[in-house]
Amino acid sequence: xxxxxxxxxxxxxxxxxxxxxxxxxxxxxxxxxxxxxxxxxxxxxxxxxxxxxxxxxxxxxxxxxxxxxxxxxxxxxxxxxxxxxxxxxxxxxxxxxxxxxxxxxxxxxxxxxxxxxxxxxxxxxxxxxxxxxxxxxxxxxxxxxxxxxxxxxxxxxxxxxxxxxxxxxxxxxxxxxxxxxxxxxxxxxxxxxxxxxxxxxxxxxxxxxxxxxxxxxxxxxxxxxxxxxxxxxxxxxxxxxxxxxxxxxxxxxxxxxxxxxxxxxxxxxxxxxxxxxxxxxxxxxxxxxxxxxxxxxxxxxxxxxxxxxxxxxxxxxxxxxxxxxxxxxxxxxxxxxxxxxxxxxxxxxxxxxxxxxxxxxxxxxxxxxxxxxxxxxxxxxxxxxxxxxxxxxxxxxxxxxxxxxxxxxxxxxxxxxxxxxxxxxxxxxxxxxxxxxxxxxxx
Amino acid sequence: xxxxxxxxxxxxxxxxxxxxxxxxxxxxxxxxxxxxxxxxxxxxxxxxxxxxxxxxxxxxxxxxxxxxxxxxxxxxxxxxxxxxxxxxxxxxxxxxxxxxxxxxxxxxxxxxxxxxxxxxxxxxxxxxxxxxxxxxxxxxxxxxxxxxxxxxxxxxxxxxxxxxxxxxxxxxxxxxxxxxxxxxxxxxxxxxxxxxxxxxxxxxxxxxxxxxxxxxxxxxxxxxxxxxxxxxxxxxxxxxxxxxxxxxxxxxxxxxxxxxxxxxxxxxxxxxxxxxxxxxxxxxxxxxxxxxxxxxxxxxxxxxxxxxxxxxxxxxxxxxxxxxxxxxxxxxxxxxxxxxxxxxxxxxxxxxxxxxxxxxxxxxxxxxxxxxxxxxxxxxxxxxxxxxxxxxx
Numbered sequence: 151x152x153x154x155x156x157x158x159x160x161x162x163x164x165x166x167x168x169x170x171x172x173x174x175x176x177x178x179x180x181x182x183x184x185x186x187x188x189x190x191x192x193x194x195x196x197x198x199x200x201x202x203x204x205x206x207x208x209x210x211x212x213x214x215x216x217x218x219x220x221x222x223x224x225x226x227x228x229x230x231x232x233x234x235x236x237x238x239x240x241x242x243x244x245x246x247x248x249x250x251x252x253x254x255x256x257x258x259x260x261x262x263x264x265x266x267x268x269x270x271x272x273x274x275x276x277x278x279x280x281x282x283x284x285x286x287x288x289x290x291x292x293x294x295x296x297x298x299x300x301x302x303x304x305x306x307x308x309x310x311x312x313x314x315x316x317x318x319x320x321x322x323x324x325x326x327x328x329x330x331x332x333x334x335x336x337x338x339x340x341x342x343x344x345x346x347x348x349x350x351x352x353x354x355x356x357x358x359x360x361x362x363x364x365x366x367x368x369x370x371x372x373x374x375x376x377x378x379x380x381x382x383x384x385x386x387x388x389x390x391x392x393x394x395x396x397x398x399x400x401x402x403x404x405x406x407x408x409x410x411x412x413x414x415x416x417x418x419x420x421x422x423x424x425x426x427x428x429x430x431x432x433x434x435x436x437x438x439x440x441x442x443x444x445x446x447x448x449x450x451x452x453x454x455x456x457x458x459x460x461x462x463x464x465x466x467x468x469x470x471x472x473x474x475x476x477x478x479x480x481x482x483x484x485x486x487x488x489x490x491x492x493x494x495x496x497x498x499x500x501x502x503x504x505x506x507x508x509x510x511x512x513x514x515x516x517x518x519x520x521x522x523x524x525x526x527x528x529x530x531x532x533x534x535x536x537x538x539x540x541x542x543x544x545x546x547x548x549x550x551x552x553x554x555x556x557x558x559x560x561x562x563x564x565x566x567x568x569x570x571x572x573x574x575x576x577x578x579x580x581x582x583x584x585x586x587x588x589x590x591x592x593x
Numbered sequence: 594x595x596x597x598x599x600x601x602x603x604x605x606x607x608x609x610x611x612x613x614x615x616x617x618x619x620x621x622x623x624x625x626x627x628x629x630x631x632x633x634x635x636x637x638x639x640x641x642x643x644x645x646x647x648x649x650x651x652x653x654x655x656x657x658x659x660x661x662x663x664x665x666x667x668x669x670x671x672x673x674x675x676x677x678x679x680x681x682x683x684x685x686x687x688x689x690x691x692x693x694x695x696x697x698x699x700x701x702x703x704x705x706x707x708x709x710x711x712x713x714x715x716x717x718x719x720x721x722x723x724x725x726x727x728x729x730x731x732x733x734x735x736x737x738x739x740x741x742x743x744x745x746x747x748x749x750x751x752x753x754x755x756x757x758x759x760x761x762x763x764x765x766x767x768x769x770x771x772x773x774x775x776x777x778x779x780x781x782x783x784x785x786x787x788x789x790x791x792x793x794x795x796x797x798x799x800x801x802x803x804x805x806x807x808x809x810x811x812x813x814x815x816x817x818x819x820x821x822x823x824x825x826x827x828x829x830x831x832x833x834x835x836x837x838x839x840x841x842x843x844x845x846x847x848x849x850x851x852x853x854x855x856x857x858x859x860x861x862x863x864x865x866x867x868x869x870x871x872x873x874x875x876x877x878x879x880x881x882x883x884x885x886x887x888x889x890x891x892x893x894x895x896x897x898x899x900x901x902x903x904x905x906x907x908x909x910x911x912x913x914x915x916x917x918x919x920x921x922x923x924x925x926x927x928x929x930x931x932x933x934x935x936x937x938x939x940x941x942x943x944x945x946x947x948x949x950x951x952x953x954x955x956x957x958x959x960x961x962x963x964x965x966x967x968x969x970x971x972x973x974x975x976x977x978x979x980x981x982x983x984x985x986x
Contacts, residue, residue, distance in 0.1 A: 212898050252886045334747055335772020359748035366755040370764040381760045385737060402736050403768035403775060461737055491908040497886055499900075 173581055173588045174208045180578060181506055182233045184533060189226045193504040193516045196342075196356060198222060200243035200258065204499050205234035206508065215499075218248030235508030238499040241354070243361070252497065259361030262368065263500050264375070265492040266322045267350030268315035274432070279310035279552040288549040288566070308585070310552045311349045311510075316527040319350040325486050326353060327519055330375050333404065338519040345531050347507025347514040351522065352500060365494050372493045377485035380405055385461070386477045388470040392462075395473045399459040408484050414456040416483070417449055435479045442467045443476070506533065511578035528555045534575035542577035543589040545569045551585045602719060605669045605707060607677035608792035609722045615671065616678035629810050639679075640813045643672045646679075647813055653680055654821045657695040658828050667703050679814075681795055683821065686808050688801035692825065693794045701790035708782040713742060716781060723788045725749055727781050734775050736768050741775035745784070750774040753784050756791075844881055847976070850968035851935035851943050852928055853877055858941075860891050869931045875910040876920045877965055885911070924964045945971050 195201065203225065204215040219225040229237065240247065241263045245256030268276075282291040286303025295305055327338060342354040363371075373379050385396045385406065398410040420426040423440050442448055448465045455463055468476070492498055501507070503516045513531040536557050546564040553562040556576050564570060569589065572580070580586040603612045617635070626634075640646055652665055653676070667673055680700070684693050711719060713729045720727040726749060733740035747769065754762050762783070768775040776784070809815045849857070856870045866874070871892070878888040885907050892903045912919035925946070928934040936946035949959035950971045962968055 206900075212893065213900050252884070332771065333769045363751060364755070367751045370751045370754050373763060374765045374769070378765070379760055379763050380765050381763075382766075383761070398737065403734070403770035405765055406737065406768065407770075491905065491913045494913055495885065495908070 176588050177511075177578065177581055178208045178233050178235075180511075180534065180574070181235070181508075182230065184506060185226075185229050185233075188504065188506075188513075188533070189230070191504070192222065192226060195222065195225075195239065195502065197243055198225065198239075200245070200247060202240040202242070202244060202247040202255070202499070203502075204238040204240075205232060206236040206238075208233070208235045208508075216248055216250045218246075229505075237502040237505040239502050241498045241500050242496060257496070259358075260363075260496040260498070262355040262357075262360040262363070262371070263492055263498060264326060264353040264355075265346070265350065265489040265500075266319050266326065266353070266487070267346065267348070267489055268311070268319050269309070269349055270489050271315075271318055271322075271487050272432070273315060273318050275312050275314035279312055281308045281550055282306075283308055283549060290550050308548060308550075308583075309349075310554070310583075312552075313528070313555065315349050320522065320525070320527075322487050323351045323353065323522060326375065326488070329408065330486055331355075333374070334371065341519065342503075343517050343519060343522055344503045345512070345515045345517060345522075345525065345527060346501060347505075347512045347531065348510055351517075354500075363496075365496055368494050368496070372488070372490055374405075375486045375488055375493075376490060377405070377481055380481060382406070388473045390470060394462040394464045395468070395476075397455075397461050397463040399461045400456060401459055405484070409480050410456055410461075412484050413480055414453065417443070417453050417456070420444065421446070421449065430479075430483065433479050433482050436472075436475060439468070439472050439475055442472070507582075509582050511575065511582050529557045532556060532575050534573075534578050536573045536575045538573060540574040541571045542574055543569065543571050544577055544580060544586040545589055546580075546586050548585040551580070554579060601669070602722065604671065604673055605667075606704065606719060606723070606789070607674040608789065609719075612674050613678065616674050629807060632807065633811050636679075636811050636814055639675050643675065646672065646675060647817065649676055650679055650683075650817055651820055653696060653699065654683075654692075655824060657699040658692070658824055660695065660699075662699060662702055665699070665703060667707060677793075681793060682804070682808070683814075683818070684793075685795040685797065686801055686805040686818070687821070687825075688797055689825065697790045697793040700793050701786045704789045705782050705786035708785050709779065713778070716743075716778070716785075720781070720785060723785055725753060725784060725788050727776070734768070736775065739777060741768055741777055743776045743778060743781045744773040745776065745781075747772045747774055750784075753787055756787055844883065844969070848969045848972050850965040850972075851938055851941035851946055852933050852965060854941045855935045855938065856933075857891065860895060865895055865897055866892075869933060871906070872910070872920075873923050873928070873933060875907050876922050879907070879911045879919065880922045880966060881969065922964050922966050925962060928965075943968070943972075945975070950974075 199218070199220045201218075202215065203217040203219060204213050205217070206213050217228075219228065240260075242260040243258040245258060247255060249255045277292060282293070282295050282305045283289070284291075284298035284301060284303045285306050287298060287301045289298055289300040289303075291299060291305070297303065297305060323343070327341060327343075331337075331341065336355060336357070340355065340357060342356060344352050344354075346352055360371075382405075385398055386409065388395050397413075398406040400407060400410045400414055402410060416426070416430070420429070421444060423437070423444060426440055426444060442465060443452070448467070452463060452465065492500070501514050503514055505514050506512070507514055511534055512527075513533045515525075515531045517525055536559075546566055546568045549566045551562055551564040551566075551568075553560050554576070555561075556573070556579065561570075561572055561576050564586075570586075577586070577588070581588060600611075600615075603609050603615065606612075607616070649665070649672075656662070656665055667676075677700075680696060684696060708716065708719065713731075717727055717729050725745065727743045727745050730742055730744065733742040734744075735741075747764075750767070751764060754764050754767075757763075760766060762780070764774070805818070808818060846854070852873065856866060856874050859866060859870070860874075874891055875888060878891070885904065888907045889900065889903055892898055893900075910920045923931075923933075925934060925936075934946070935941045936943070945962060945968055949961040951957075952960045962971060
């Protein structure tokens with residue numbers, strides 16, 4: 151896709167920044183109007199009458215919880231009336247979802263929700279767009295700090311999103327759906343998937359059996375997905391006396407087979423260190439080991455051993471220590487990076503599909519698996535106007551505002567006090583992110 | 594093909610359907626006879642028909658407490674049913690978790706050996722009756738050279754795996770494919786052993802005192818009760834009356850230590866808490882049977898409340914996520930060092946915190962408590978003593 155840069159600056163600084171209240175009020179109005187439009191497209195919420203709903207507002211920093219709606223119309227009319235910033239419902243189903251006492255709600259079960267979000271992943275792009283900014287002196291820290299290194303002032307974290315973040319999230323969703331859920335007996339048709347509206351995706355499983363699982367039982371499934379407590383006692387060990395590594399075969403079930411399949415996939419996909427590093431540099435596998443593995447003879451020998459389902463892997467140059475590192479690498483590559491507490495919690499609140507994310511103005515868009523593969527997170531969930539005719543004027547209020555792509559245009563980066571005129575969708579994104587204020591209309 | 598008749602299975606595995614009724618017909622037909630008379634008659638019959646019952650019962654408890662497995666032979670007739678339910682009745686009466694576990698471990702291991710001797714078809718039948726249905730495939734699946742003939746649906750497997758500490762049985766270390774968990778016979782028998790173990794441990798519905806009184810009136814049983822009581826005492830497996838119930842299961846405001854009451858009061862009044870105060874609440878609640886929701890609710894009234902952050906921190910303190918480390922309650926020494934100890938506070942202070950408590954082996958000297966959980970325990974003791982009019986020392 152062709153990406154253009156666009157940053158129309160207002161050169162004469164004559165505009166006056168509105169108060170925070172006015173910016174909030176304007177955003178609130180925009181959301182209200184948009185909800186009125188979205189009503190007819192609002193996706194069906196399964197078992198709506200058994201779910202607790204919760205809202206966060208523009209002008210209050212606490213959550214209103216324990217709301218119940220008997221039907222979608224009731225919820226939608228409420229959304230138009232109360233104009234929330236964020237809308238959540240419980241993953242759990244209750245007999246009395248509006249009861250304010252948790253123990254009296256009458257828990258009936260809980261969807262198994264997997265939250266895959268770049269927030270908790272370690273990604274190289276975060277260094278380029280996530281900052282720790284001093285609220286006192288505006289000093290920008292690239293590394294995590296709890297107080298300002300310059301003036302010891304309090305810190306706010308400015309989280310951003312980019313194509314790499316969302317690609318990483320999508321990669322993990324595909325891994326979850328293609329590789330892990332079939333082990334549990336779930337197909338692509340059994341999942342309910344949505345873009346979170348920010349830096350990731352939510353996968354909902356609503357099968358009868360999975361809903362009844364306790365937290366401890368859910369942990370069994372979560373550990374399986376994240377590779378936690380994987381304990382291969384009689385395989386993935388090097389036999390010095392025989393000079394081979396007891397590996398696994400691609401036909402094995404569970405994690406045993408996953409290790410062999412991933413090893414085969416890596417070896418068949420990458421024939422050079424450059425190509426290997428493009429995908430796996432973050433795992434820090436020793437260069438020497440990579441050279442040995444990707445040496446054409448060794449690589450072909452391993453591919454052959456894996457293809458003929460020989461579980462004894464032999465490469466002359468690799469000894470115990472190297473195989474141990476390869477084992478650790480293969481385990482890390484095979485893990486799926488999910489937000490663990492979300493899946494374990496049996497009372498979790500989760501963002502409502504079809505609502506608008508209050509930190510971006512993006513739609514929390516329901517997707518089927520195949521839609522997700524081709525989903526464009528900076529285009530498809532954009533619901534506010536990107537037309538130049540609907541431009542809004544803003545002043546940047548943060549010392550560093552990274553670039554953001556909306557559809558095929560890149561906006562920014564911007565500096566503090568820079569006054570800009572950008573389409574509605576971009577303006578809403580920047581103001582929702584809290585990095586810009588609206589300029590008063592009068593000027 | 595199974596060789597069992599209708600009773601055969603129940604004789605071997607008494608907790609299966611029909612076993613209870615075979616032991617105690619009163620369950621089926623309500624008798625007008627007084628309960629003591631009924632059970633006296635029932636046990637007199639059992640002890641006269643099966644003279645070995647007395648010694649077998651004693652052996653179960655002696656061997657269990659000595660952690661010995663060999664020496665007990667389970668029969669596969671009605672005696673086995675009588676033994677099983679009499680042991681369970683005695684466990685209910687003693688209401689001692691240590692005894693429960695020792696006896697359940699011993700008997701379930703014996704049943705594991707018995708299950709291993711079953712032919713595959715019978716194991717399938719038994720597993721269905723035990724509520725953990727397995728499937729048998731004669732050809733089996735070859736994983737790493739090991740043929741796995743049995744499989745269990747994942748939704749049947751996960752609840753039982755969550756109960757087992759052995760990492761070998763965690764889902765991640767099993768052969769999982771298309772919603773099935775593949776197993777060898779030994780592993781299948783081990784899972785069923787766990788089901789049996791749960792069948793042996795009684796529900797403890799607060800009837801122990803009443804039941805013990807009743808059983809003491811039944812001749813051969815009262816003698817067994819005395820002998821078991823002596824063994825328990827010798828082995829020092831007796832529980833203090835205060836340990837019998839988990840005090841944290843019913844935390845009421847009066848049991849909260851002064852430092853926690855002080856913080857709760859601040860939170861209720863919408864005053865922002867310091868970092869240490871937040872951690873102290875989160876750690877204390879995590880270690881005293883409070884749910885995540887209850888903990889989140891404490892923070893909900895704070896002006897800077899952010900549900901996502903609060904929930905994340907609370908879950909982190911409980912070892913959910915992060916490094917999986919569950920944090921302990923702050924010690925009193927730590928609380929003093931961060932000026933959070935309210936032992937002598939006019940409004941919240943309590944003599945248990947300020948002066949300590951009388952403990953065995955310390956004569957007339959009061960011993961200081963070490964952490965806020967000690968306070969909960971001793972406050973509960975104080976309340977129980979007041980209710981029973983027991984002097985403090």
